[in-house]
Amino acid sequence: MSEAVIRVVGLGKSYVTAAGLFPALKGVDLTIDRGEYVAIMGPSGSGKSTFMNLLGCLDKPTSGDYFLVERNVAQMPGDELAILRNRTIGFVFQGFNLLPRSSLEDNVGLPLVYSHIKREPRRKKAREMLARVGLEGYANSLPARISGGQQQRVAIARALINSPSLILADEPTGNLDSHTSEEIMELFGQLNDEGITVILVTHEADIAAHARRQVRFLDGHIVSDLQTSGRGSNAC
Amino acid sequence: MLGPMLGEAWHAMGSNRMRTALTMLGMVIGVGSVVLMMAIGQGAQFAVAQTISTMGSNLYIIIAGTTQTGGARSGGGFGFTLRVADGEAIAELDDVKIVAPVHQGTQQLVYGSKNWSASVVGTTASYLDARAWALTSGYVFGDSDVRSATRVALLGKTVVENLFDPGESPVGKTIRVRNTPFTVIGTLAAKGQNLDGRDQDDTIIVPLTTAQRKLFGVPFAGSVRSIMVQASSAEAMPSVEKSVTALLRQRHRLRDDQDDDFYIRNLAAAADSAAETTRVMSMLLGAIASVSLLVGGIGIMNIMLVSVTERTREIGVRMAIGARQRDILTQFLLEAIMISITGCLIGLLLGIGGALLVNAITDMVIVISGGSVLVAFGVAAAVGVFFGFYPARKAAALDPIEALRYQ
Numbered sequence: 001m002s003e004a005v006i007r008v009v010g011l012g013k014s015y016v017t018a019a020g021l022f023p024a025l026k027g028v029d030l031t032i033d034r035g036e037y038v039a040i041m042g043p044s045g046s047g048k049s050t051f052m053n054l055l056g057c058l059d060k061p062t063s064g065d066y067f068l069v070e071r072n073v074a075q076m077p078g079d080e081l082a083i084l085r086n087r088t089i090g091f092v093f094q095g096f097n098l099l100p101r102s103s104l105e106d107n108v109g110l111p112l113v114y115s116h117i118k119r120e121p122r123r124k125k126a127r128e129m130l131a132r133v134g135l136e137g138y139a140n141s142l143p144a145r146i147s148g149g150q151q152q153r154v155a156i157a158r159a160l161i162n163s164p165s166l167i168l169a170d171e172p173t174g175n176l177d178s179h180t181s182e183e184i185m186e187l188f189g190q191l192n193d194e195g196i197t198v199i200l201v202t203h204e205a206d207i208a209a210h211a212r213r214q215v216r217f218l219d220g221h222i223v224s225d226l227q228t229s230g231r232g233s234n235a236c
Numbered sequence: 237m238l239g240p241m242l243g244e245a246w247h248a249m250g251s252n253r254m255r256t257a258l259t260m261l262g263m264v265i266g267v268g269s270v271v272l273m274m275a276i277g278q279g280a281q282f283a284v285a286q287t288i289s290t291m292g293s294n295l296y297i298i299i300a301g302t303t304q305t306g307g308a309r310s311g312g313g314f315g316f317t318l319r320v321a322d323g324e325a326i327a328e329l330d331d332v333k334i335v336a337p338v339h340q341g342t343q344q345l346v347y348g349s350k351n352w353s354a355s356v357v358g359t360t361a362s363y364l365d366a367r368a369w370a371l372t373s374g375y376v377f378g379d380s381d382v383r384s385a386t387r388v389a390l391l392g393k394t395v396v397e398n399l400f401d402p403g404e405s406p407v408g409k410t411i412r413v414r415n416t417p418f419t420v421i422g423t424l425a426a427k428g429q430n431l432d433g434r435d436q437d438d439t440i441i442v443p444l445t446t447a448q449r450k451l452f453g454v455p456f457a458g459s460v461r462s463i464m465v466q467a468s469s470a471e472a473m474p475s476v477e478k479s480v481t482a483l484l485r486q487r488h489r490l491r492d493d494q495d496d497d498f499y500i501r502n503l504a505a506a507a508d509s510a511a512e513t514t515r516v517m518s519m520l521l522g523a524i525a526s527v528s529l530l531v532g533g534i535g536i537m538n539i540m541l542v543s544v545t546e547r548t549r550e551i552g553v554r555m556a557i558g559a560r561q562r563d564i565l566t567q568f569l570l571e572a573i574m575i576s577i578t579g580c581l582i583g584l585l586l587g588i589g590g591a592l593l594v595n596a597i598t599d600m601v602i603v604i605s606g607g608s609v610l611v612a613f614g615v616a617a618a619v620g621v622f623f624g625f626y627p628a629r630k631a632a633a634l635d636p637i638e639a640l641r642y643q
């Protein structure tokens with residue numbers, strides 16, 4: 001499967017807690033191909049975020065293997081993981097995670113600082129990305145001055161700026177009202193149409209309905225993996 | 237890479253101005269006091285060196301002591317154990333360059349309606365050579381003046397200022413010393429204070445014999461209170477001291493069980509110890525000031541640690557979008573260095589300003605050397621790196637996911 005962007009084999013993660021080792025992910029197998037649009041679903045505490053953090057190279061698995069574009073990243077050193085997070089993966093958080101004291105332009109351009117892009121091209125690219133998510137003219141605003149939906153757009157622009165092959169979003173609409181959520185989902189749909197692989201976590205069925213594949217977690221296991229027609233056509 | 241990072245550090249400094257300013261204050265006070273203390277210390281060293289250079293080099297003073305007869309010392313004060321002939325014998329010794337007999341005391345001087353009390357030095361012309369004392373006008377008396385006890389005098393600057401009107405030339409005038417008229421034949425160059433703080437220019441110099449016969453009186457002809465001896469070099473001083481002691485003991489017919497009946501005072505050693513004292517004082521001042529620099533550094537570490545904790549989430553975000561450990565390390569290190577260097581610059585200005593102020597309101601000598609400024613700057617940068625490193629490493633060692641979870 002040379003088309004596989006993500007292939008995990010027996011992926012497990014246990015947290016060290018006061019009560020001992022807690023297995024949050026219990027040996028997950030999953031392959032996601034280039035261009036797919038996958039919704040990860042499941043009840044709270046089923047291990048969705050744990051799985052996403054592993055996919056995003058933010059955390060390391062305690063067992064199993066993770067091939068990202070056919071490279072095993074399970075035990076890669078920190079600096080190489082940082083480069084993957086910078087170039088290959090765009091991560092979108094539920095809480096946006098913008099730097100409150102930096103302008104939107106600086107927020108969006110921040111990944112380019114870590115890929116050694118000079119200031120002028122960085123600003124130019126950041127403005128382009130802001131325009132792409134419908135926020136031209138906001139370059140010099142601070143995050144606190146714009147709405148939650150706009151902040152999430154900024155976060156998506158930041159995730160996109162280094163042209164990643166993969167967008168990971170952990171409950172990106174969790175903090176947004178349903179109308180704004182719909183707009184954000186439309187944006188993800190556009191990105192997927194442009195060929196970017198999108199994986200997002202949600203526990204709302206109408207949000208998941210935008211995806212073309214739904215993977216359901218329960219208790220650290222995958223319990224179902226369904227292809228759907230996607231793009232909201234089977235929304236109730 | 238450094239370009240954008242510097243911008244980020246600048247930004248971070250500006251984003252919490254109050255805290256940055258307070259952190260800098262530690263650095264400002266530290267560097268300011270180092271610069272000020274070094275300026276004062278080096279100024280004191282300079283002033284002492286200046287004074288020492290007016291003393292004349294490689295000098296001994298031999299002072300008449302007391303005779304010991306059968307274990308009982310005769311009265312206190314000066315004895316009358318030295319003779320002019322002793323000086324002439326000392327002059328024959330190896331490595332002795334100049335010998336000058338000296339009889340010194342305080343006398344009342346009168347010129348016209350003005351009178352003034354000054355130190356009167358009765359000696360020979362060689363005294364001026366030993367002390368490297370130049371004239372500003374007139375000429376020095378010669379050996380014939382000493383032989384025939386002529387009443388001529390050389391006046392120090394302070395004496396001239398107190399006896400004569402400004403612009404009036406003293407040379408050729410007659411002053412009275414203890415009612416004896418003396419003709420002024422020259423005036424002496426200014427020397428300033430000596431190590432004890434006495435004004436060396438408050439002096440008149442007259443032939444030894446004149447001083448002894450007309451002014452001070454001596455118990456017998458040929459005796460003298462003290463003899464100044466100049467060695468040919470600093471290295472020769474110990475051997476000169478030894479041979480002078482041996483010669484005088486022999487000339488005074490002292491038995492082995494008898495003490496010396498004279499004292500030898502090493503003026504060069506006194507100068508060295510004065511210089512050493514100011515050097516130690518200046519180092520002490522610097523050391524005390526360095527402590528405040530250290531405290532300033534610890535202040536930086538303190539604030540950087542708080543800053544790392546406060547910005548844990550920011551660090552997590554940066555790592556999530558691709559910052560490597562060394563990027564985070566560089567960021568926080570740069571911040572610490574920028575705070576300390578900016579603080580250092582302000583401290584430098586305040587320290588120099590303070591030194592100039594001290595110089596203006598007291599008459600203390602102040603020396604601000606490029607070296608001390610460079611040292612303060614280097615130390616401040618080093619303090620920034622040293623105390624910034626631990627917090628920066630702590631930030632860099634954070635786990636991305638742990639940092640992101642931090643509330």
Ligand SMILES: Nc1ncnc2c1ncn2[C@@H]1O[C@H](COP(=O)(O)OP(=O)(O)O)[C@@H](O)[C@H]1O
Nearest residue numbers: 015017022024043044045046047048049050051
């Ligand atoms: N850092 C952690 N330390 C200990 N337990 C954790 C940690 N993170 C998550 N867990 C536990 O692991 C399980 C899965 O959590 P998570 O992946 O966040 O689930 P979800 O995102 O599906 O709600 C939960 O029971 C949670 O309590």
Ligand SMILES: [Mg+2]
Nearest residue numbers: 048049050170
């Ligand atoms: Mg979750």
